[in-house]
Amino acid sequence: MSQLLRRKQINEARSEHVDPQVEVEHGLRRSLGVWQLTSLGIGAIIGAGIFSGAGTAVSGGPNHVGAGPGLVLSYVLVAIACGFAALCYAEFASLIPQAGSAYTYAYATLGELVAWIIGWDLIIEYAVGNIAVAVSWGAYFQTLMKGFGLGLPEWLATDPRTARQAFAELQADPTVTGATLDAAHAWQNAPHVLGLPVIFNLPAVVIVGLITWILVKGIRESAWANTVMVILKLAILVFFIVIGAFWVRPENWSPFMPNGWNGVFVGASLIFFAYIGFDAVSTAAEEAKNPQRDMPRAMMWSLGVTSVIYIVVTLVMTGLVPWDQHGTADPLASAFSERGYDWVAGIISFGAVVAMASVLLxxxxxxxxxxxxxxxxxxxxPFAAKLHPKYRTPHVTTILTGAFVAFFAAFANINEVIELTNIGTLFAFVLVAAGVMVLRWREPERHRPFRTPFVWFVAPAAIVSCGFLMFKLPAVTWERFGIWMAVGLVLYFLYGYRHSRLRPGGEGTRAV
Structure with a gap:
């Protein structure tokens, strides 16, 4: 048990990153300032959560009720919960400016086993979350291409499960239209190999491959590309708000909470996906010029900006179309399509393509x-810690992550992936908040460049609010999460336990 509870000393963690003022030959390159870090946060946050996931959160789905226009309150609740968590992340990011994010924070406070658990859990947030983003990107890209009279065959732009379900709906109701009819045609028209239909999401695979190539090239190139995409997607959202405001019908906001507070709470658990990203800033700590000062600022600024945007966009979206008609993969674009303004829908689709590409990056x-x-x-x-000799990026794991995301994005159903991503991220937030309190108790005298204000209220509030949102997720999501974590524990005891650098007399060696 003592071995499982080993903690990595903060001084040791600090020694593993170089002085920001010193230019070195080895290690990750420090080239990001506060604006670039904030841009990374906004780039990670604004994406599929608002451009895609908001639709089913408003109107409801097979396994949950809809929040209706009350989704605005859902965004407020999630912003508060994420604000509590962000303050906890900010203290750790200034104290331990290392690339591992919540994994490193847990290692310094809660021990090696919990650190492994949260590291394995973060795969759900980042890699699995990117599967959902890539799928949503593919849907918007297909919509955009159709606006130009182009577009791929449907069997090359959807997943097998969605196509099969849509075909069953078409058989039960021959009057179905829109995205459901397109997906049903995919099942009908797909070529067959060995009796099995060939259906996969080609656009999702291509965009993941392109993003992976950019990331291997270097952090400066990646940050520059992200900044350009962030400016574009913010401009598109402002366009949506300004144009949409002219066609808002206040009667569409009534009833405001068609399913009461239960709908609002369920909506909050679903659209939590829209806020995932501020913590991604912490993974770039070793590439920040002044992480102790800039990391907390970038986290809080990115969360504040996106919260305001989400609330205003949701008000306009639900004012354009009745709440029960938003259950599409592209709710912002379809809100204008339903009113006959296809040219506006085309511009929104372009914005979504840009927005989700930056999230992927x-x-x-x-x-x-x-x-x-x-x-x-x-x-x-050790190969996972290898850096490219020229670009100084972790190229091996970048390529492996890209291959993993691309493969599953080709066949995955977006709703199931989003729910799994939500529970993984909420769990990480809970552990980080607990870690802040543990370290305050163990080392109260340690200098903290940023201190979480009212920590004995903020940290428990983060745990309670995030735990409540986890509780609202479907039971099947909990089952899949349990299986995922069980697999992770098996891998830890087969390899990590034996090779840990902190194991007394262990085989683990520091990778270069």
Missing amino acids: VFQMGQPRIFYSMARDGLLP
């Missing part, structure tokens, strides 16, 4: 850096 950047930290501690094989 930031999350694809974060996952390899978590692997990098875990391998450096001996919990993963």
Whole structure:
């Protein structure tokens, strides 16, 4: 038990990153300032959560009720919960400016076993979350291409499960239209190999491959590309708000909470996906010029900006179309299509394509850096900590992460992936909040460049609010989460336990 509770000393964690003022030949390059870090946060946050997931949260789905226009309150609740968590992350980011994010924080406070658990859990947030983003990107890209009279065959732009379900709906109701009819045609028209229909999401695979290539090239190039995409998607959302405001019908906001507070709470648990990303800033700590000062600022600024945008966009979206008609993969674009303004829908679709590409970039950047930290501690094989000799990026795990995301994005159903991503992220937030309190108790005298204000209220509030949102997720999501964590524990005891650098007399060696 003492071995499982080993903690990595903060001074040791600090020694593994170089002085921000010193230019070195080895290690990750420090080239990010506060604005670039904030841009990374906004780039990671604004994506599929608002451009896609908001639709089913408003109107409801097979396994949950809809929040209706009350989704605005859902965003407020989630912003508060994430604000509590962000304050806890900010203290750790200033104290331990290392690339591992919540994994590193847990290692310094709660011990090696919990650190492994949260490191394995973060795969759900970053890699699995990117699967959902890639699928949503593919849907918007197909919509955009159709606006130009182009577009791929439907069997090359959807997943098998969605196509099969849509075909069953078409057989039960021949009058179905829109996205359901398109997906049903995919099942009908797909070629067959060995009797099985060939159906996969080609656009999702292509965009993941392109993002992976950019990330291997270097952090400066990645940050520049992200900044450009963030400016574009913010401009598109402002366009949506300004144009949509002219066609808002206040009667569409009534009833405001068609399913009461239960709908609002369920909506909050679903659209939590829209806020995932501020913590991705912490994975770039070893590439920040002044992490102790800039990391907390970037986290809080990115969360504040996106919260305001989400609330205003949701008000306009639900004012354009009755709440029960938003259950599409592209709710912002379809809100204008329903009113006959296809040209506006086309512009919104372009914005969504840009928005989700930036989310893919930031999350694809974060996952390899978590692997990098875990391998450096001996919990993963040394190859995961290898850096490209020219670009100084963790190229091996960047490519492996890209291959993993691309493969599953080709066949995955977006709703199931989003729910799994939500529970993984909420769990990480709970552990980080607990870690802040543990470290305050163990080392109260330690200098903290940023201190979480009212920590004995904020940290428990983060745990309670995030735990409540986890409780609202479907039972099947809990089952899948349990299976995922069980697999992770098996891998830890087979490899990480034996090779940990902190194991007395262990085989683990520090990777370079």
